[in-house]
Amino acid sequence: MHRWSQLFIPTLREAPTDAEVASHKLLLRAGYIRQLGAGLYSYLFLGNRAINKIVAIVREEMDTIAQEMHLPALNPREAWEESGRWAGMGENMFRLKDRRGAELCLAMTHEEIVTSIARSELRSYKQLPQIWYQIQTKFRDEPRPKSGLLRVRQFLMKDAYSFDIDEAGLDASYAKHEAVYRRIFTRCGLDFLAVDADSGSMGGSASQEFMVYTDAGEDLIASSSSGYAANVEKATSQLAPVADLAPTGDGQPELVHTPEQKTIDEVAAFLGVERVHQMKTMAYIVEHLDADEKQIKAVGKARAVVAFLRGDHQINETKLSAIAGGVLRPMQPEEISVTFNAPAGYLGPIGLVAAPHPKKPGTLVVLDAALEGRTNLIAGANKEGYHLRNVTPMRDFRPTLVADVRSVNEGESDPIGGKPLRIGKAVEIGHIFKLGYRYSKSMGASVLNKDGKETTPIMGSYGIGIERILTAAIEQSAAKFAAQSIAQNAGDPKAVQSATESYALPPSIAPFQVVVTITNVREAALLAAGEEIAAALEQAGIDVLLDDRDERAGVKFKDAELIGVPFRIAIGKKLAEGKVELLNRLTNRTDDIPTAEVVHRLQAALSSSATHN
């Protein structure tokens, strides 16, 4: 029996000023965690209990499709040299030396390690597929740890890796993970979305992120009621048709004097046109950091990239970077004038020499797909103080390629059902993706296939951030409480403020399922009833915390709320009538129930809250 009077649950009346986001404040105030340094936290009794509950769910579900292992967190340099990531990880990896001067790192992830095991142990296609996972501490030297447990330097990750003989096998392994992830997050009580993600730097083919909408998040995602969901790095949308401008003069590109009019808005006002009738020019340098010799020979280590977009659209650098095949940085004005012999602010498509093919030398010119088929646009003239009218893509200039390189906007129609997109911040709690051959190939893993031929296995990689599940659950609940409170206390900012800092965890991951609050331990009858009820609940397999502290009732109620436990049984005045009070914090419903029915009623409440999740 867990008795509050003997536990270390250091709740705080006020949150330290360092804490900004709701989950951070609440985790500190509830005594779940304490900070050791930037991005480093100690998980105290309650925090550790919640984490353990999450881990147990993850483990139980993962065990249905995979085998658990435990790999070293401390890795020798050599293991990371082979894949090229010793250099590739850059500053983000913690590095150290042993007493002999040998270099080591603290692993950020374990592709290299599983691949090296696979390479030395897997011989035949008959041994495939394999799915291996672990729940391990990961280390990342984040440039900016922040938001409590949301972005830290040491955290728990469930990472899994699949090895298959062919793509069909990988598809199956990937699908298994998707299904298991949905079960895990559902059991953890989260409202989540699986979104299409950019698989960019890991070089895979398909990738989905599991996201929870919350303002504390760092990613932006777009979703709609038709079931479409994507990271904005990858999201697309359908656009309403635009009526083009009528041609002027002979309909050919025509110079117009636009002195000092550089921005889209300035030109729009000056010429009396809409932004949709303009073409925006974005110039970048792409650096091929891990280019091979062949590529360097073909297009150089760095090359100019120009993208043309509709005047009211925003460039999506992730999309452009994927096409350009490297890291982008905006061109400096001097670089623009040297490279294109045109002033920044008046850069335009006509006269620009585009590479004929992305793999051929020259400037990579990308026309955003939204401009395809448009006519009579306004564009920069590559001449100080001038723009061009009547610019019609494909007639007046040819880009290297046409591609979607813009960012979607809130309210645009989603590409599958045409429903309006909702764009919001979200926290990434899991990520699955098809890695492909990157590691198996570079590290030389192979097995014999049916025909006795050496075959490189194809890999998948699948992560879950354990702490982020806890954080997201708190953020999600706190947001709900805040919204309710704002609705109920519209005129009272103080009440809103205090309720804003409340939450209740799903029973599956809460450190305890129920708190039994003895309102006054000095009354022998209350104390005895509390002990008895708590024991009965425990007997029934329910995780119960008995608040037997010699504190005032108010203090105990506040603390019970602070620690986020979803149910509370208060033993008080009504005991004289043989009743206690059951509070369901998830529904905010209070019932007076006969003591004899407590176990039964709570079990019913627990199972109904589980099915609602």
Place this chain on the structure above:
RNA sequence: CGGGGCGUAGCGCAGCCUGGUAGCGCAUCUGCUUUGGGAGCAGAGGGUCGUCAGUUCGAAUCUGACCGCCCCGACCA
């Protein structure tokens, strides 16, 4: 790494401008009262004022360097 803010008791803060040897609330401990929504009264304990150096008769206070933490940005398998 760029920009901003902060560092004084466990937590929240004042004092710094104008140098004179540290204070308030909460928490903690003791006693009495109180006991269903963060109690009241009385008393007590607790601080190298982030670190180092400098200026000064004297530094929490002025100056410099460094360290740490938070926020915005860059970055982010």
